[in-house]
Amino acid sequence: MKKKKSEPDDRFRIRLTVKISIVLLFAIVISFAVVNYATHDYRMSKAMEEGGEIARHGCFVLRDYFINMDYPLEALDEDRIESVYLSNTIGRDVCRGLNLKYLYLYKFDKNYVRHYYFIVVAEESLQEKIEADFVGVDDANPLTDSEIAVLEGDNSGVLSIEDNEYGNVCTCVIKLGEKDGEIYMIGADCDMDMIYSQMQKDDNYLLIMGCAVSLVAFILMIILIRLWVLKPLGKLSVRMEGFAENRTIDSVGKKHIIRDEITDMEASFEKMAEELTGYISDVKQLTAEKVQADVQLDVARRIQNGMVPPAKEYIGRGCSVYAVMQPAQEVGGDFYDVFGLGQGKVGFVIGDVSGKGISAALFMSMARRILRERLRSGMQPAKALKRSNDEICRENPEGFFATVFAAVWDPDEGKLIFANAGHNPPILFGKRIEERQVRSGDLLGLFEDAEFHNETLLLEYGEGLLLYTDGVTEAVDAKGTPYGIGRLQEKLAGLQSEPEKISEIVKNDVLAFEREVGIFDDITLITFCRREEENITLSPELYDLEKLKDYIFGFVEDRKLARKVMTAAEEWFVDVSSYSEASEVQLNLIREGSIIKAVFTDDGHPFDPTSQDQKEKTFEELDEGGMGITLIRKLASEFRYEWVDEKNVVTLVFLDA
Numbered sequence: 001m002k003k004k005k006s007e008p009d010d011r012f013r014i015r016l017t018v019k020i021s022i023v024l025l026f027a028i029v030i031s032f033a034v035v036n037y038a039t040h041d042y043r044m045s046k047a048m049e050e051g052g053e054i055a056r057h058g059c060f061v062l063r064d065y066f067i068n069m070d071y072p073l074e075a076l077d078e079d080r081i082e083s084v085y086l087s088n089t090i091g092r093d094v095c096r097g098l099n100l101k102y103l104y105l106y107k108f109d110k111n112y113v114r115h116y117y118f119i120v121v122a123e124e125s126l127q128e129k130i131e132a133d134f135v136g137v138d139d140a141n142p143l144t145d146s147e148i149a150v151l152e153g154d155n156s157g158v159l160s161i162e163d164n165e166y167g168n169v170c171t172c173v174i175k176l177g178e179k180d181g182e183i184y185m186i187g188a189d190c191d192m193d194m195i196y197s198q199m200q201k202d203d204n205y206l207l208i209m210g211c212a213v214s215l216v217a218f219i220l221m222i223i224l225i226r227l228w229v230l231k232p233l234g235k236l237s238v239r240m241e242g243f244a245e246n247r248t249i250d251s252v253g254k255k256h257i258i259r260d261e262i263t264d265m266e267a268s269f270e271k272m273a274e275e276l277t278g279y280i281s282d283v284k285q286l287t288a289e290k291v292q293a294d295v296q297l298d299v300a301r302r303i304q305n306g307m308v309p310p311a312k313e314y315i316g317r318g319c320s321v322y323a324v325m326q327p328a329q330e331v332g333g334d335f336y337d338v339f340g341l342g343q344g345k346v347g348f349v350i351g352d353v354s355g356k357g358i359s360a361a362l363f364m365s366m367a368r369r370i371l372r373e374r375l376r377s378g379m380q381p382a383k384a385l386k387r388s389n390d391e392i393c394r395e396n397p398e399g400f401f402a403t404v405f406a407a408v409w410d411p412d413e414g415k416l417i418f419a420n421a422g423h424n425p426p427i428l429f430g431k432r433i434e435e436r437q438v439r440s441g442d443l444l445g446l447f448e449d450a451e452f453h454n455e456t457l458l459l460e461y462g463e464g465l466l467l468y469t470d471g472v473t474e475a476v477d478a479k480g481t482p483y484g485i486g487r488l489q490e491k492l493a494g495l496q497s498e499p500e501k502i503s504e505i506v507k508n509d510v511l512a513f514e515r516e517v518g519i520f521d522d523i524t525l526i527t528f529c530r531r532e533e534e535n536i537t538l539s540p541e542l543y544d545l546e547k548l549k550d551y552i553f554g555f556v557e558d559r560k561l562a563r564k565v566m567t568a569a570e571e572w573f574v575d576v577s578s579y580s581e582a583s584e585v586q587l588n589l590i591r592e593g594s595i596i597k598a599v600f601t602d603d604g605h606p607f608d609p610t611s612q613d614q615k616e617k618t619f620e621e622l623d624e625g626g627m628g629i630t631l632i633r634k635l636a637s638e639f640r641y642e643w644v645d646e647k648n649v650v651t652l653v654f655l656d657a
Helices: 019-068 076-080 078-095 124-134 145-153 190-244 259-281 288-307 360-374 381-394 484-492 498-511 542-555 558-580 619-637
Strands: 102-108 112-119 158-165 168-181 182-191 310-318 319-326 334-342 345-353 400-412 417-420 427-428 455-458 465-467 523-530 535-538 587-594 597-603 639-645 648-656
Touching: 019 078, 019 102, 019 158, 019 182, 019 190, 076 124, 078 102, 078 112, 102 259, 112 124, 145 158, 145 168, 145 182, 168 558, 182 465, 190 259, 288 334, 310 334, 310 498, 319 334, 319 345, 319 498, 334 360, 334 523, 345 360, 345 465, 345 523, 360 381, 360 400, 360 523, 381 400, 381 417, 465 484, 484 498, 498 523, 523 587, 535 542, 542 587, 558 587, 558 619, 558 648, 619 648
Parallel strands: none
Antiparallel strands: 102 112, 102 182, 158 168, 168 182, 310 319, 319 523, 334 345, 345 400, 400 417, 417 455, 427 465, 465 523, 535 587, 587 597, 597 648, 639 648
């Protein structure tokens, strides 16, 4: 056996994982995005303040004019010419000087109907139209929040933001005076689009800077990954091949200053190779009986650890599954399996094999493989257990048997189909926590003519099942008290329906319960939970098409159908982005049997695409969204529209033929 090389002094080595290295690179881009987001909100607030100050200043300038000139309010009603003079001289000077969009003077009569004396428009070409809309016309629209605040005594210049046919403006109104129960008001509007345009220029500059930083970070990441990951892995692969061929270890070469997973793998390989070389040498000196016992335990552990990872998470359509296993000091026979079955279905199995050692581990491996194959072939759980039991009984010379609970989640039906082969009953959690009593068939591998029964459980959103092995409920503390089903149910009380959290909390509680005596049996748990339907919210911008594509292709498994859904969804999304002026678009994909529904919801202008007769449209009209609607009608079997809660709701229905 070779003498171990002296370990390098860790005090002079830096610990830096590959993951941390990549995270540091991406932190540059993320930091820039965070800063840009934060400053964007700040600039928006500053723009609001700037627009408000301009509008407020315009109101106070016009009010000061009336106060300084000691102008009587009744003169406004008596002399129309004077009102015109005020609008064309004082009002226009104020509007131009402060860069206001509108400046106006009006009064409320005793019925709170508005009567406008004049309205000054910054864009003179619109002056005549705006005067025709307001001056001399009784305006009985409801009072705005700003007007209500003024009438209640707040004359500091209350602001409001309005976006209508007359523009996107910041409005300020103040009270000029009151005469015979009639209230005279001054209003000023600042054009927010002008202020936002300057802010957009700043955003564009920051965007360009962000792209440049992202490009540099990406190039740097590629270079560093090549240096830190790919090149060292290539060298390590060559060394491992050399060791596998002639049991020799090449010299390491230079020592690394920075430690990461790759350097840890090199160190682990050297240690493993040296220990394995020594182990082979030592085994030759041991008695045949001891060698056989040690090898059996070691191989059994490897089989168990290789076939059943410590933890596994699976996210399926409408469900989340999390499985965890804590092996005992001696090799046990617990196992679990979680896997997809196609069409959104999910299968999961938990079991406990009798006996220990390599034979039990091999039996566990065989049973797990056979069950997975049967379930993946489309068999229901009971039939899969029946066929697996028949095959195992024919190939079970040692007479092993196992308790098994097998289940299949069907998202289209929203139900769980399961069968039990002598395993512990599951615990239902969610709105209620109770032990679910199920029909139990014979243990797997015990009798060739064993029968098993399918059962169905309809779960509501947030409900789920906890499956466990004897290592949970039969764990004991120093006094010999078992953990028990009661304590397990109490531990579930109050927990949110989060499979990973539930599994880890229960596992850790069992380990803490038997800490003084040590774990004597494997602890294995599977937590299944039904999730609510998912949806996605998109910005009405074309750059979110990629996000839309990823969502659809991640939901629809059939590629041909996915492309059909994507084409129709893309056409409607482009129409909404181009013409609706919506602030956001929400898409919800729903599978109901052989039907896929794509439900779009947006807060844009009301528009019913199903009411348009495409045959009567000109080519120019078809070019403005009509062609897309025609294509959607051809792709979708149904095309429905509703106006719900002031939102457009469009439903596209596709048949999964």
